[in-house]
Amino acid sequence: MADLSSPSTVPVLEAREVSKFFPGVKALQDVSMRLEPGSIHALLGENGAGKSTLIKIITGVHRPDGGTLLLDGTPIELRGTRDATSRGIGVVHQERNLIPRFTVGENISLERLATHPLKTVDYQALNETARHWLGVLGLDIDPRTPVSQLSVAKMQLVEIAKALSLKSRVLLLDEPTASLTPHETVALFDLLRRLRDDGVSMLFVSHKLEEVQEICDRVTVLRDGRNACASQSMAGMGRHDLVRLMIGRSEQIANWPTRHFEKAPEALKLTGVSTALGHRDVDLTVRKGEIVGLYGLVGAGRTELAKCIMGAHPVTGGTVEVAGKPAKITTVADAIHRYRIGYVSEDRKQEGLVLIHTVLENAGITVWRRLANRLGLLTDGTVRRTVEPYIRKLEVRTPSLEQIVGNLSGGNQQKISVAKWLAAGIDVLIVDEPSVGIDIKTKAYLHELLRELSDSGTAILLITSDMPEMITLADRIVVMNDYRISGELENTRDYGRMSEGIMYLIHRVEAAE
Amino acid sequence: ADDTKVALVPGGPHPYFAAWEQAGKDAARDFGLAGADYKVPQKWELSAQNQLLESLLTQGYNAFLIFPGDPVGSVSTVDELVGAGAPVIAAAGCLKDPSDASFCLGTDTGHSAYLGAKELIKRLPAGKKRIAHFTGFLVDPNTQLRIDAVNQAAKEEGAEVVQVIADIDAPEPAEEKINAYLAAHANDVDGIITTAWVPAVTAANALRKIGDKRIVMVGIDHDEVVIKAIKDGFVAGTMLQNPYGQGYIGSFAVDKLRSGCTVKADAPWKKNALTDHFIDSGTVFVGPEQVDNYVTAMQGITKDLFSTFEKTYLNCPS
Amino acid sequence: MNVEQSPARAPAPQASPADQRGPNASLRFLLSNEFGLIVLIVVFTVLFGLATKGFLSSFNLFTLGRTAAVNIVIGLSMMAVIVTGGLNLAVGAIGVCAAMTFGALIEVVGLPWPIALAGGLALGAALGAVNGIAVVRSGLHSFIITLATMSIFFGVMVFITRAESFRGLPQSFTMLGRMKLAGVISPLLIVAVAVSLALVVLYRLTPLGREMLAAGAKPEAAVLSGVRVDRVVVLCHLLSGLLASIAALMLVARNGAAIPAMAGQLGQDWLLPAFLGPVLGGTLLSGGRVSVLGTFLGALLVTMLTSGLLLLQIGEFWVQACLGILLLIAVLLDKARRLFLASRRMI
Amino acid sequence: MGYLSRYARTDWFGPLIATLIAIALVGGFNPSFLSPFNIQVLLLAIAVNALIAFSQMIIIAIGQMNLSVGAIGGLAAIAFAGMMEVWGLPVPVALVLALAIGVVAGMLNGIFIAWTGISAFIITLASLSVFKGINLGITRASPFYDIPQIVKDFGNTNIIGPLPWLAVVTAVVAVLLWFLLNRQALGRCILAVGGNEHAAELSGISVRKTIVAAHALSGLLAALAGVALVARLQIGQPTIGDDWLILSFAAPVIGGAVLSGGHVSVPATLLGVAIVAIITQALVLFNIDPFLVQVVLGVLILWAVGINRFREVRLAKTAKRI
């Protein structure tokens, strides 16, 4: 069949009718993909479509249950990840894979440690290499800092450096930009282009179609583990074509009327709040039924603020009012059970989900106490009845509610960490980076859902670094910079003007300093 | 009788009981028993011993010679065995009355410690007689008896027990603690009494190591190290017990008890802290003089005890 | 037994979340450690039944059940803490303390035994809580905390009792240890079953039990979901202490006396059975997953193997070696079984 | 930041403080504690216990537990003594064979764990029974007595001053181990596997081989400890190793090792051993009522780890993300 798709050149890497089955899941069925030399190849698909699985097969993490891999036209058999690296296939996985207590430098050179275990480690050289590759990415981190001290974004970049340091001819990037700031993303893209021009072939997974259109020249789309299209040229492909390939129909752009809340009662009100983590005189109001966006660059302290509101860190000054009454929130349990505030964490693996537990247990955790009957007992049945509608609504792709959450695709995990709060029925919901790694279809659902939620009276504080998302959803946008509020804007839903305004607010402060 | 199957069950794996195996074999041969087997619990644990005993009963053993894993804790199991028609004799150590065991044939742990202490103090030079006492696990009630007995002897002889080191039945801590003690207090002590196997061995070695013959030590049991130390003059002597005798006579007695004999109520029973039906299987102090032929000495004791045993302690249908 | 470090995957056919357990559930059971243990227990029962005389005799079954009963509850008491990803080295020490308290309350204070029983259990629970609070407050690993408290609890007990036993216990209580129901069943076994059932209810049907699992699996996530993790952890340790005292009092009934040496020096004799049951039963040492039934069966299996080996009359000093080998064989067999079934599922 | 605050970050700082305080206190109240002979006794105790602790530490490093350290050590010990007494093998041969037994035993553990994926806990629990059982089967619980004089001397004489030969052995082992874990690729792999097995796997580290290597090493160290004990006790006691388990964990943990793996420290573990040894000695020196010894021991252990914990909490406060 190779000759059918008239190849201009021999593909560097080709997957032919690859299949992979997991217990109860057909993750991939007869998926084909051709990676031309010196090209950036997009791999798209909804959550759970099989993107990561394909990448794991190409890098020898999983063995395919069917089909063949060809490198430079010759079939290969990968017995493990080392086979892949030795053949010049580098990868950045969707999940972070670093040794927390090791330094940045050592993490970057881990593959080389692995190859000859009896050599003594030359940390000088090792740190030099690290410095070089960090430099290439425009990062100035001391290679001797332990990875555990890095923020999510920095870890992401370190992993990219790790992959680059192997000087692979094939580079597979599974949602590398998921937790990067726009600025960091731009830098990364410049780098990728340079690599492409040096003849490196790259596979690029992302749910942000703007990015895909920006740098990719070919595209493979998966739907339900099958090819929706295999290695087509991006030339003349518009966003809606990609979307149609991915979800089988075109996306409807939500365009909601602006709402007004001057008279609505205040659900959550911070006045002059300062916290142990360094926030200073933060004023913030979220009214019943309102969606307030909290924008800022990574490190601005939004997550920390959210955590403080939830009572995870102490509020040291100012007043917090919930539903008009002053609130002294000291424990998260209080925030949730007494003040009915919920928090969707930005870090689902660490704080959002119990990965070794089932979908049902994760989705139900917030409602157990409420569902217990007079005897203080509750059954899976009752929990199921409560959470199932939301799981359905979010179209979580899982074989059953008994599936271990850790086995779900990244996006589906995210859906569950949202679903559990929908079930909890809280009055104030703080949502931190809700759509990281979520496909556009689900993202649209999620947005509708948050909108409906607010319409039904829930006050929502939305933390996101995704400007379009912010502008679609928020009624009001508050900008935070370096642990202070630097301004506030009514959302006119005019992308250009809004983003300008926001950036102005951020930079005004910096200029002032 | 030829249908008697005796089981000799120690508290756990321990060199002290090694002689029981031979004793059992000899007894089985001499008295025509179906067998007298040495059965060792895998660990020195009460539950392990209980489980073994239960199993042995199931296996058809019908007479038992038991070193009680715990003087009180083993009672219920013994009662069960006796209840199932298998006579039991507590050997080497006693059960605490009341129990269904026919009697206790062994060493009066307390008393032997008492005698040992006396022998030790006798050998101490005039002046204030300061002695240190090294002994086993405190959870073993016998340890408490030993401590009391030594203090008692000391009081009577106007000596002073300056330190008690316990819980050293394992070689590593014993070595560590005893050496630490000698290192710090070698000059503040005149005599050492040990009332458990491992401490005796370790202390003997320790004294040999610092080459100290001033400190007088009395050990316990017949470990080669101790015996050799006596020969070389590092240890004054040891309180010898008679495991072989216990095993041999014990097997003989349980067999008799199975074949219709009963325990004499008016026999010259000794009393000790645990029971009123105690027969001393012999403890002797062995010093440099006796050390070379202590084995024969012990055999002597065994012979004497045996020769009169039946008519002294048992009523048998002739 | 499911003893992979990584959680096993619950397999299930592709299906909408709507559909209920149905076939998946039964298949999940076939793959489960519990089923594996049941198979092993049946197999070995047959083997020993044929190979030895008396293994199936009513007396042996009785004693087997009685010994197993205690080991089961000991295992459960450790399991209660393993849930949190921690462990409790002090189970033995706590148990003995409870037992001695029980004895003292009857002999010294002269209380009727049911009240003394409550007293013993209360003390055990309290000591457990002490562990829990120490762990939560200090943020140290429960290993080191319970290592220290094991030494302290036990030391105080020996200091107070001077290693003297209490044996003046009322017949009505001690007979629980000897009584034979229907000729083979020991009341202790029934207690063990009851305790297990109670725990099943706790972990499957109560919010607290579920919170214990969540808190153990991922504290950070649990906290942000409104679980009072600290409180829950303390409760886990308390429960462990309570169960340890139950086991101890069962042992008192069996020995007819409360004795300091009941669990060996520092109560360390209990550690092996304490871990064997849960780990064979598929409880994750890293926390967050328990199997009460598994622990029950695991303890039963081990007791059975020991008993069978003793009956086989291998050279007395070799029993332990054989037990170890049998244990290895057992887990390997089970591993093979899962691999086989799993491979069948895939295609 | 000044030197102090820099050192304060290292794991051995807390234990070091604890050790110094302990030495100061004990030495202060009882000068004979610092007498050469006493120091020698202390060093002897530390020497062997350190080997025991190390053999567990390696396994903690990969995030597992090895319950069979004691059994392996005991088996090697009686094998060493037995081969010399029964077969009359020369010391070096017996030594090598004994250590080899340790390595093989360890490797068996490792192979079973790596290739079946069954938790180390179970495997080593079972192998504990096997090794201990073999030990009992061979010795029938009775010690081997005639140990060659040279062995006894090695275990009980000093190289210079109060410094025993055994301490030298341990010192060398400690240095090598430190080098392995901090400078040698293999050591780093071990820690990587402990720190994040999945990530290590993805980085091409052969997790299985690493696990086997770690267990082999653990077995070797356990065997070494067993042999050292034979030399020190001057007998081949079958009970050697029976109560190593608690100590083997306590010392590394007091030294701040993370039981979930990926983080251990040789010097801190060494200090952990020292603390335990000093405490044990102090209890004897101050003639504590034997019935209270256990209580005091427990309290002191808490005190020791408490100091380290205090340090960590302080550091955590100053830690900042970048």
Ligand SMILES: Nc1ncnc2c1ncn2[C@@H]1O[C@H](COP(=O)(O)OP(=O)(O)OP(=O)(O)O)[C@@H](O)[C@H]1O
């Ligand atoms: N180890 C596993 N065990 C069982 N099922 C798995 C496993 N890994 C993936 N799956 C299933 O395979 C399917 C594809 O997963 P995959 O991670 O490839 O999706 P994805 O395209 O990467 O989604 P996302 O965009 O969310 O990352 C999903 O249904 C997932 O539940």
Ligand SMILES: Nc1ncnc2c1ncn2[C@@H]1O[C@H](COP(=O)(O)OP(=O)(O)OP(=O)(O)O)[C@@H](O)[C@H]1O
């Ligand atoms: N003062 C601080 N102490 C500890 N960690 C910090 C601090 N400031 C920022 N971080 C870390 O840096 C990362 C980004 O900071 P943070 O999440 O607070 O900012 P943010 O505005 O919430 O960023 P995001 O847009 O990712 O939510 C987080 O991982 C956070 O833990």
Ligand SMILES: [Mg+2]
């Ligand atoms: Mg993915």
Ligand SMILES: [Mg+2]
């Ligand atoms: Mg954030």
